[in-house]
Amino acid sequence: MDRRIARTRSILESALNQLTLVKGYEAVTIKDICDEANVGRSTFYAHFTSKDDLKRRGLEHLRHHLLARQQAALAGGSSPQDRALSFSLVMLEHARDHAALYKALVGDRGGSVALGMIREILGELIRTDLARLDMERVRGPADREATVHYLVGAFMSVMIWWLDSGAKLAPGEVDTLFRHLSLEGIDV
Amino acid sequence: MDRRIARTRSILESALNQLTLVKGYEAVTIKDICDEANVGRSTFYAHFTSKDDLKRRGLEHLRHHLLARQQAALAGGSSPQDRALSFSLVMLEHARDHAALYKALVGDRGGSVALGMIREILGELIRTDLARLDMERVRGPADREATVHYLVGAFMSVMIWWLDSGAKLAPGEVDTLFRHLSLEGIDV
DNA sequence: AAGATACCGAACATAGTGTTCGGAAACCTG
DNA sequence: CAGGTTTCCGAACACTATGTTCGGTATCTT
The missing domain is CATH 1.10.357 (Tetracycline Repressor; domain 2)
Known part of the structure; x- marks a missing residue:
């Protein structure tokens, strides 16, 4: 698999976990995740359809x-x-x-x-x-x-x-x- | 208690239940509830702070x-x-x-x-x-x-x-x- | 090295939330 | 049933989040 893909997905999962600790899962927005992970928002949608999708895959x-x-x-x-x-x-x-x-x-x-x-x-x-x-x-x-x-x-x-x-x-x-x-x- | 209050709250509760049957609780918006109940949206907020609040009181x-x-x-x-x-x-x-x-x-x-x-x-x-x-x-x-x-x-x-x-x-x-x-x- | 692929970021459309306020309507009280 | 009180309406506004598109740039694989 392309390293960029693996890296992007992995860092997004970590970002969600990190933010969940800080403000609780529900309060985390997709923009939050992207900012935390330093990933473009459009890139997020290229990999996952939603925050829940990201969570489930993790x-x-x-x-x-x-x-x-x-x-x-x-x-x-x-x-x-x-x-x-x-x-x-x-x-x-x-x-x-x-x-x-x-x-x-x-x-x-x-x-x-x-x-x-x-x-x-x-x-x-x-x-x-x-x-x-x-x-x-x-x-x-x-x-x-x-x-x-x-x-x-x-x-x-x-x-x-x-x-x-x-x-x-x-x-x-x-x-x-x-x-x-x-x-x-x-x-x- | 003022009859208008009792009526408004009761009908809002019913509307939420009805809409939950149709489209599922999460998909119901506050506007949906107000439309179904024939109640102004500002009136909703005069009684309940959110959809969850309405549900809990019910x-x-x-x-x-x-x-x-x-x-x-x-x-x-x-x-x-x-x-x-x-x-x-x-x-x-x-x-x-x-x-x-x-x-x-x-x-x-x-x-x-x-x-x-x-x-x-x-x-x-x-x-x-x-x-x-x-x-x-x-x-x-x-x-x-x-x-x-x-x-x-x-x-x-x-x-x-x-x-x-x-x-x-x-x-x-x-x-x-x-x-x-x-x-x-x-x-x- | 070259071609393929992923990423960025800005812009756009859509939709829901929650608040405000003046005027109209309905209600309780005496 | 007339009075003042309370509730309701609805339109407007500011704000936030979602999800999509696309051309240019950076990074990977072979």
């Missing part, structure tokens, strides 16, 4: 990262229980590593683009997880899709709460918490 | 509705298990009754305002629920806030999935599904 990196880590977890885990929901810890660690950006994203409504995409990605991972569990145990394929959405929503919500409240707990602790609620249910 | 109705129904459920239920998570069925029935509007809301990102507010409302209800459970049983107040967010996220996600996939199941079935996942965990 999140492809995350998708590949998570998929790779899941492969490793599925291969290496000891018991089925350990291997299940492996996305949880990986995702929480990623969130902690980019905590400021995540918080800026979820802070305002603008997060819906990024969060929507992350939900998609997690949905894929969880489907894989559940299918694997179904193979190893006897269990009807009933309600699997409902369970996927149940888990995605629960996880995202807990993660955002964790980030918003300052991420005081370690990723491992939140992971334990989430897995316990998921596998055992809330203790009535 | 959702106060839902809040009161849900709170009232929860009171009834808490008073009337037989076992503690039955009384817990009473918001679930009420909310699902309300969603079914306004399915088209809900689907239009969650379809695009614009839903984040409404959904964010609904999450808030449900959070309150669940906190009440859990506190009640804590009183009736012996149980440490540990992680209660995490559980609240876990349940809100899981429920919203399941509800949206249900609506998006055409609401083929009855509210009662989805309720059962959700309660089972919440109380027993996913069956590994």
